[in-house]
Amino acid sequence: MTTVLTIAAVLITAVALALGWDRVRVIGRVALVAGAVLSVAATVGVQVNRISGAFPALDKSGISAYGSEIVEVPVSGHGMSVPMYVYLPAAYRNNPAERFPVIEALHGYPGTPKTWLGKLRVQATLDGEINAGRMAPTVVLFPTQTPQPMLDTECTDLRGGAQSETFLTVDVPAYARAHYRIRTDPAAWGLAGYSAGGYCAANLLLRHPGRYAAAASLAGYATPGIDVGDGSQLTTNNDVWRLRHLPQPAAALWVGWAADDRGSAAGSRHLAAAVHAPLALTTAMVAHGGHSSAVWRQMEAPAFDWLSAHLAGPLS
Amino acid sequence: MKLTGIPLILLAAVVTVVAGAALVRWWSRGRLTRVVGVLLVETLAVLTVGLAVNRHEEFYPSWQALGGDTGTATHTGRVRAGLLDAHLAAKSFTWRPSGYPAWHLAGPPRVTLPADYRDRPAVAFPVVLCLGTDYARTGEAVTVTMSPTSATTPADLLALALELRRDLRVTGSGWVVPAGPLGSSVVSAGLGTAGRSAADVPPALAAPMTLPSAGVLT
Structure with missing residues (x-):
């Protein structure tokens, strides 16, 4: 709808510019040009937003053909109050005695959890994998990682700023424990993420092995690429530094990237090369596709299958 | 261009x-x-x-x-049948594989299968390795109970694990491995984690979708 509106605006301003030019004075001409430029900018903005899923419009939540459900809930804590989306598998309603494993799925920057639901079609992927028996019924949480859309937290606790790491590792799990029938033991908790969220997933696993058993990084990075405020982007929030200087946890890590996505490929390779026992590593590589949703969509099913095989299953 | x-x-x-x-x-x-x-x-x-x-x-x-082309195919594998799958009559049996005498165990290991092992040929089952004599059935897992001796080494336990992967339809990760040095080789091989409880095993699953591995990294 906004696409049609903005394209209509471009056409109208172009016609107005062409036809009105000879009838107005300088101020009028400036206004005509400004109108044309603004309408083009708006069109580009809407399309970029559509491609990146940065600020998608809210769509209806609902129950899928497989019986799974996406619900939106508000989660607050440590200065953050943001929406979270929750995937409840069909088995959640059908097997009321079972408690389910949990995956926290983290979005990229700029972005919101809605990118998972829209562009990355995660509900259909999860439905398909669970229905095929390649993945156990799992509750998947899609939290928002930042209090402001244009603030890049990289899921860290920014010194004097947003406490995203604490929010994601304490407040989100607490909310899930209080509201959903889930397993609360770390063996049943995993992390996933694409792009910046891939860095988040690997970094939070390495920093909190007592809370999570496995993580999957889809086209992620080895460093946050921001200034955390305490220099930790060079040390304890730098995954290669962590792997080289600190004991590695008994956990499992899936790292996937596209060979032609230079930034992610280099970071992921550094990260993967530094892993040793007891941390277990699985790598996955697609030939090309860049830093794009086509690559992440293709990685989704393999990554979620792998996660499910490394997390404790549903428990009655 | x-x-x-x-x-x-x-x-x-x-x-x-x-x-x-x-x-x-x-x-x-x-x-x-x-x-x-x-x-x-x-x-x-x-x-x-x-x-x-x-x-x-x-x-x-x-x-x-x-154009959205990744030049890569996602592979949907198939679970490989165990060599013993066609010959299993009992839910619990004494396992005497060919390599067994070299593992320095006090006796042959005891294997207990999940109740639905034979009914679900498309899925691989997780494994619980137990030391001692307690071979209670643990839900969805294949339980292997063995009595090591002072001569049993971590390499022996890994050899047992690899033989188990040939003989039965078991997963390649997520095993529950006994805590302590004896399980270290099995953990290093990426088969499982030491010191977890039998409730922590992953579910029995169909073969996962996979992408090509990046191979050796330097």
């Missing part, structure tokens, strides 16, 4: 400027010329900026990538 190359961006910029100049030059030739010209220049300007941004951010490094 490369999608992220300077030549393409320069070409787009030059064409934009030429189109802009042409629009000014022929501005008085009629209303339709103006409308078409304005739209053309706008489109070319957006295209040029888009190419430059894509080069800088490396979203789509190639024309293939722009």
Whole structure:
């Protein structure tokens, strides 16, 4: 709808510019040009937003053909109050005695959890994998990682700023424990993420092995690429530094990237090369596709299958 | 011409400027010329900026990538049947594989299968390795109970694990391994984690979808 509106605006301003030019004075001409430029900018903005899923419009939540459900809930804590989306598998309603494993799925920057639901079609992927028996019924949480859309937290606790790491590792799990029938033991908790969220997933696993058993990084990075405020982007929030200087946890890590996505490929390779026992590593590589949703969509099913095989299953 | 190359961006910029100049030059030739010209220049300007941004951010490094082609197939595997699958009569049996005498155990291991092992030929089952004599059935897992001796080494336990993967339809990860040095080789091989409880095993699953591995990393 906004696409049609903005394209209509471009056409109208172009016609107005062409036809009105000879009838107005300088101020009028400036206004005509400004109108044309603004309408083009708006069109580009809407399309970029559509491609990146940065600020998608809210769509209806609902129950899928497989019986799974996406619900939106508000989660607050440590200065953050943001929406979270929750995937409840069909088995959640059908097997009321079972408690389910949990995956926290983290979005990229700029972005919101809605990118998972829209562009990355995660509900259909999860439905398909669970229905095929390649993945156990799992509750998947899609939290928002930042209090402001244009603030890049990289899921860290920014010194004097947003406490995203604490929010994601304490407040989100607490909310899930209080509201959903889930397993609360770390063996049943995993992390996933694409792009910046891939860095988040690997970094939070390495920093909190007592809370999570496995993580999957889809086209992620080895460093946050921001200034955390305490220099930790060079040390304890730098995954290669962590792997080289600190004991590695008994956990499992899936790292996937596209060979032609230079930034992610280099970071992921550094990260993967530094892993040793007891941390277990699985790598996955697609030939090309860049830093794009086509690559992440293709990685989704393999990554979620792998996660499910490394997390404790549903428990009655 | 490369999608992220300077030549393409320069070409787009030059064409934009030429189109802009042409629009000014022929501005008085009629209303339709103006409308078409304005739209053309706008489109070319957006295209040029888009190419430059894509080069800088490396979203789509190639024309293939722009088309959503990853040049890679996702593989859906099949669970490999165990050598003993066709011969299993009992839910619990004494396991005497060919390699067993070399493992320095006090006796042959005892294997207990999940109740639905034979009914679900498409799934692989997780494994619980137990030391001692307790071979209670543990839900969805294949339980192997063995009595090591002082001569049993971590390498012996790994050899047992690999033999188990040939003989039965078991997973390649997520095993519950006994805590302590004896399980260290099995953990190092990526088969499982030491010191977890039997409730922590992953579910029995069909073969996962996989992508090619990146191979050896340096």
